[in-house]
Amino acid sequence: MDWSLRACGRNGHVTYAPDDPALRDRLRTDTPVGEAWRCLRCGTFVVGAPLGSGPARDAPIVLRGRALRDATILRLIAVFRWAKGVLVLAAAYGVWRFRAQHDAVNRAFNQDLPLLQPLAEKLGWNLDQSGVVHTVRTGLAATTTTLAWVGLALLVLGTMWMLEGVGLWLLKRWGEYFSVVITSAFIPVELYELAERVTATRIVILLINIAVVAYIALSKRLFGLRGGRPAHDRELDEASLLEVETAGIQARGRTTHRPG
Template identity: 75%
Template sequence: MNWSLRACGRHGHVTYAPTEEALRGRLRADTALGEAWRCLRCGDFTLGEPHGSGPAADAPIVLRGKALRDATILRLLAVFRWAKGLLVLGAAFGIWRFRAHQNAIGLAFDEDLPLLQPLADKLGWNLEESGVVHTLRTVLAAETRTLTWIGLGLLVFGALLMTEGVGLWLLKRWGEYFAVVATSLFVPVEVYELVEKVTWLRVVILLVNLAAVLYILLSKRLFGLRGGRAAHEAERHETSLLEVETATLEATLSGHRHHHAPATAD
């Protein structure tokens, strides 16, 4: 997939007119329909006036190629975090509501459970030894203080997931660190749950989180890996169309000066 063309098709081209004449000439073309400028993202010429102008050093760094692919993956992770955060916040709200009506729900449970006994007998389901019934009774018997702390814990956890999603969606460096640290902290919990009982859902969640941590660590060069922040910024600049054209222009001029340099006498 050409990530640059895909982004331009969705968001439009990005053009810029540098004040440096030599570089400006490499990005501009005259056509029968008027002037055209090269898009800083996909490299194609597009008709019309440039979206911005000024020194080449002030031009925006437009994500293209591999950087665009990485941005798409990070934003998919952000959506995953938001979805998980909403579920956790929904659970916190449910506990808060349950806490306010715990006694009434407990009475209704005790009254309605015997009504299920005939159906359970036909299905061969022992209600008294059912894990689901046992869990419900444990929850119904929980102290108000315990429910309060659980609700607060879920609220904080949900807020952390939503914050992590914002950082990843905005492609912020702090969001990447936040995602790696926060996800790593919960990996031992997920491993413990998997040891307690193996389910496909738990396996998938663990693998997704491990893959996300490794991907962000290596691709974004966090904690000094693969050259750290300096190497990450250099990689971004290397993929910039203006940087590429500037380097090509300098190489051309250097070769031209070398070709016409006077020969030294022996």
């Protein structure tokens, strides 16, 4: 997939006319229907006046190629984190609302549960050994203080996931570090749960989180990996169309002035 063409098809082309005459000539051409300028993202010549002009250093920063693909993947992860954050925050709100009324709910649950026994027997469902019933009873048996702490923990967790999503969506480097640290912190917990009971769901979640940590850390060169921040910045500069064309002009100049 050509990620640059895909982004231009969705968001439109980005053209710019730099002040430098040599660089300007490499981005402009004449056609039977008028002048055309190269898109800074996909490199296609687009008929019409440029969207902007001025010094090359003031040109818009446009992600292209691999950098654009990485940005798309990070934003997909951000959406997933937001979805988890919303669910956890909703759970925190539910626990907070429930904590002051759990005694009444506990009594109602214990009174109404025997009414389900005849139906459960017909379905072959043993209520006394049911994991769902056990989980509900454990929650109902918790004190108000315990439920308040559980609600607070869920609130903090949901807020962290929402913040992580913001950082990834905005393509901030702190968001990438935050995502790697937070996701890595849950891997030991997932390993512990997997040691207690192996399920396909737990295996898939563990593998996904490991893949997310490895992908972000390596592709974004975090913690000094693959040259660290300097190598990451050089990679972005080398992918810039203006940088490529400027390097071409400089290389042609060196060839022209090479001593015979």
